[in-house]
Amino acid sequence: MDNTASQSMVVFENVTKIYDGGVTALDDVSFTVEKGEFVFIIGPSGAGKSTITKLMIHEETPDEGYVRVGDFDIGKMHRRNIAALRRSMGMVFQDFRLLPNKTVYENVAFAMEIVGASNKHIRRRVSTVLSQTGLSEKWKFYPDQLSGGEQQRVGIARALVNNPKFIVADEPTGNLDGDTAEGIMELLDEINKCGTTIIMVTHSQQIVDRMKRRVIAIENGKLMKDEQGGYSYESL
Amino acid sequence: MRACKNYISQAFAGLWKNRIMSVMATATIVFCLLLLGIALILGFNISYVSKQLEGQYEIHAYVDMSYGIDEAKALKPSIEGIEYVAAAEFVSKEEALKDMEKSMEESASAFEMLEGDENPLPHTYNITLTDVRKADEVVTKIKEIEGIEEVKNRSDVLEKIVSTTRGAQMVSLIGMLIFAFVGVFIISNTIKMSVMARSCEIEIMKYVGATDWYIRWPFVIEGTVMGLIGAVIAYIPVSVVYGNIVSWWKESIPMFSLMAMSELRHIVIIVFLVIGCLLGAFGSLISIRKHLRV
Numbered sequence: 001m002d003n004t005a006s007q008s009m010v011v012f013e014n015v016t017k018i019y020d021g022g023v024t025a026l027d028d029v030s031f032t033v034e035k036g037e038f039v040f041i042i043g044p045s046g047a048g049k050s051t052i053t054k055l056m057i058h059e060e061t062p063d064e065g066y067v068r069v070g071d072f073d074i075g076k077m078h079r080r081n082i083a084a085l086r087r088s089m090g091m092v093f094q095d096f097r098l099l100p101n102k103t104v105y106e107n108v109a110f111a112m113e114i115v116g117a118s119n120k121h122i123r124r125r126v127s128t129v130l131s132q133t134g135l136s137e138k139w140k141f142y143p144d145q146l147s148g149g150e151q152q153r154v155g156i157a158r159a160l161v162n163n164p165k166f167i168v169a170d171e172p173t174g175n176l177d178g179d180t181a182e183g184i185m186e187l188l189d190e191i192n193k194c195g196t197t198i199i200m201v202t203h204s205q206q207i208v209d210r211m212k213r214r215v216i217a218i219e220n221g222k223l224m225k226d227e228q229g230g231y232s233y234e235s236l
Numbered sequence: 237m238r239a240c241k242n243y244i245s246q247a248f249a250g251l252w253k254n255r256i257m258s259v260m261a262t263a264t265i266v267f268c269l270l271l272l273g274i275a276l277i278l279g280f281n282i283s284y285v286s287k288q289l290e291g292q293y294e295i296h297a298y299v300d301m302s303y304g305i306d307e308a309k310a311l312k313p314s315i316e317g318i319e320y321v322a323a324a325e326f327v328s329k330e331e332a333l334k335d336m337e338k339s340m341e342e343s344a345s346a347f348e349m350l351e352g353d354e355n356p357l358p359h360t361y362n363i364t365l366t367d368v369r370k371a372d373e374v375v376t377k378i379k380e381i382e383g384i385e386e387v388k389n390r391s392d393v394l395e396k397i398v399s400t401t402r403g404a405q406m407v408s409l410i411g412m413l414i415f416a417f418v419g420v421f422i423i424s425n426t427i428k429m430s431v432m433a434r435s436c437e438i439e440i441m442k443y444v445g446a447t448d449w450y451i452r453w454p455f456v457i458e459g460t461v462m463g464l465i466g467a468v469i470a471y472i473p474v475s476v477v478y479g480n481i482v483s484w485w486k487e488s489i490p491m492f493s494l495m496a497m498s499e500l501r502h503i504v505i506i507v508f509l510v511i512g513c514l515l516g517a518f519g520s521l522i523s524i525r526k527h528l529r530v
Contacts, residue, residue: 057443080448087445097440114446116239158444 008032008068009166009197010056015065017051017221025051027221028065033199035165038192040208041201042231043218049201052218053170056199057091058082070165087115090159090196094171096151098143098158104130105139108157115162125161133157133187149180156187166197173204185211239450247457254430258462261426265466265515268419269508272412273474276507279408281494286401288492290368293397296388297324297378299359305329308359311383315361318377320370325362332357358385369398416511423519427459431523438527448528455520463516467508474504 010033017026025048033039041049054060055067058074067074072085098107105126112122130136133153143151152172159167169188173181185207192198202208208215208231215231217224225231251258297315299308305328315324327335333355365374375389431438441451479497486493 082442083445083447083450085445086443091443093443097436097443099437099440110441111444113242114441114444114450162445 009035009037009070010199011066011068012052012055013066015055015062015067017048017055017060018063024221026055026062026218029218029221029223030065031216031223031226033166033197035197036192036195038189038198038211038213039200040211040213040215040231041199041218042203042208042215043224045203047218048221049218050170051221053168053199053201056168057089058085087162088165090156090162090164090167092152092155092159092167092169092172094174096143096148096155096175098151098154100143102142103139104135104141104143104146104154104157107143107154108161111158111161126157129157129161132160132190147180148176149183152176152180152184153187156184156191160191160196164196166199167191169198169200171201171203173202173207178206181207243453243457246454247461250430250434250454250458251461254433257426257430257433258458261423261430261459261516261519262462262466262469264419264422264426265463265512266470268415268422268515269466269470269512270474271415272419272511273470273504273508275408275411275415276504277474277478277495277500279405279412280500280503282401282404282408284495285492286397289397291364293365293368293371293390293393295363295365295371295375295378297361297363297384298386298388299361300383300385301358303359303383305359307383311361311381314381315363315378318374320365320367320374322364322366325364327360327362329355329357329359332360416515419515420518420522423459423462423515424522427455427519428523430458431455431520431527435527438524442528451528452521452524455524456517459516459518459520460513461516463512463514464509466516467505467512470512471505471508474508475501 010031012029012031015026015029016024018024029048029052041052043049051060055062055074056069058072058077062075065075069085070088072081072088074085077085099110102110108126108129109122112125117125126139127136130139133156135150135153135157138146138150143154146154152175155172156167159169167188172188173184176184181204188198188200189211212230214226214228216226217231299311303311308328309326312324312326315321336357363374363378365371371389375387378384378387438451475497478500482494482496
């Protein structure tokens with residue numbers, strides 16, 4: 001591994017992933033994500049975007065090539081270290097994945113309880129994060145009492161609460177209308193400006209065009225383009 | 237400590253939330269423990285009864301007819317010195333004749349002719365053993381003692397007792413293992429429904445970085461609590477029913493007795509608690525295994 005790669009948050013080197021049945025999800029894909037970057041991963045359905053996120057959280061392992069996330073070598077790490085890997089990052093999902101029987105506060109605090117944080121620390125940190133995500137007034141609400149945008153804010157607050165080095169957001173605006181999606185993107189942008197690396201998988205051209213950040217385009221499992229400052233869509 | 241409290245409160249919340257499943261799983265544990273209890277009590281009683289039969293087992297060593305009573309009595313230390321001999325009771329030829337007279341009262345007059353020098357019976361040693369399996373070895377050694385004319389040993393009866401005991405113990409052990417295996421299978425399937433109801437929660441926990449044991453503990457505690465409750469419930473009918481069987485047996489079949497419930501109580505309680513908890517805990521571990529692969 002060279003020195004540059006060792007400072008990167010995420011490294012994919014010649015990664016190939018073939019699922020059972022012979023479907024090639026990723027074919028010789030290489031890219032790195034540096035600390036503090038905001039990177040979009042785009043591409044049509046079935047292009048291999050989700051496989052990239054699955055590899056990053058060790059839901060899958062590469063068949064060929066090298067994947068490193070933080071200090072974790074995904075291909076070689078032991079199963080018992082998966083929890084530590086996932087604690088080092090925050091995950092945001094398209095379908096929010098909140099616990100319906102827990103309040104907003106409990107849903108966020110839950111991520112800290114898992115890492116064994118003290119009650120005092122949990123109270124202080126959750127309150128800060130809820131304020132940061134604009135949910136201070138809603139801490140007692142249950143997910144079904146919130147709008148889609150608010151639910152996604154809870155998801156982001158949960159991802160943020162353990163001070164992760166980076167956040168992986170898988171289609172976080174996929175279930176939201178335009179204005180709400182914009183609000184979520186503003187929140188992610190603010191988080192990124194505070195130094196947290198963000199890797200976001202999306203379908204939305206609008207968001208990618210507006211944010212003008214680095215874009216990695218995947219199609220048929222191959223890396224088609226890796227550009228800074230937005231993306232020209234004519235090839236996709 | 238806080239994590240422990242957390243696991244326990246999650247476990248009880250889970251038990252209450254999925255109370256129908258919890259009752260079903262506990263009922264399964266009770267059923268398995270009842271079967272296990274029957275096999276266990278049967279196994280212990282087979283050993284107990286066969287020990288009684290073994291205790292009644294004696295080797296008869298007949299002294300040379302030419303030996304007087306003092307010479308015959310002098311053989312006692314040699315016999316008792318043999319390994320595995322528990323005791324050697326001396327029965328003089330006179331005593332043997334009296335015993336025979338008693339058992340055949342209607343022909344008592346005939347025995348009058350056999351008293352004194354006419355007594356055809358030899359002096360005898362009735363020998364009991366510490367381990368009846370060593371009977372053949374002991375018989376060989378007794379035969380080597382000078383002055384012993386003949387040794388009678390019902391080895392066929394003995395072999396039957398030993399082989400029946402071993403067979404019955406093996407059957408009850410296999411029975412217990414089968415019940416335990418079937419129990420774990422049924423319980424894991426029952427608990428699986430409770431796990432499936434919480435699969436979404438487990439998945440989210442995995443994604444936010446919960447360790448496998450953080451997720452497992454509440455389920456393991458839940459299974460263990462069901463095992464504990466099941467053990468207590470199963471003990472009640474076992475102790476009541478078996479207590480009544482022992483009383484009935486005492487009156488109906490007095491030749492040999494069954495183990496009293498007071499003698500079995502501790503072992504039954506310990507086995508029920510340990511096996512009940514293990515059934516519940518293993519059932520939970522098996523049912524959650526698949527859901528941790530996220």
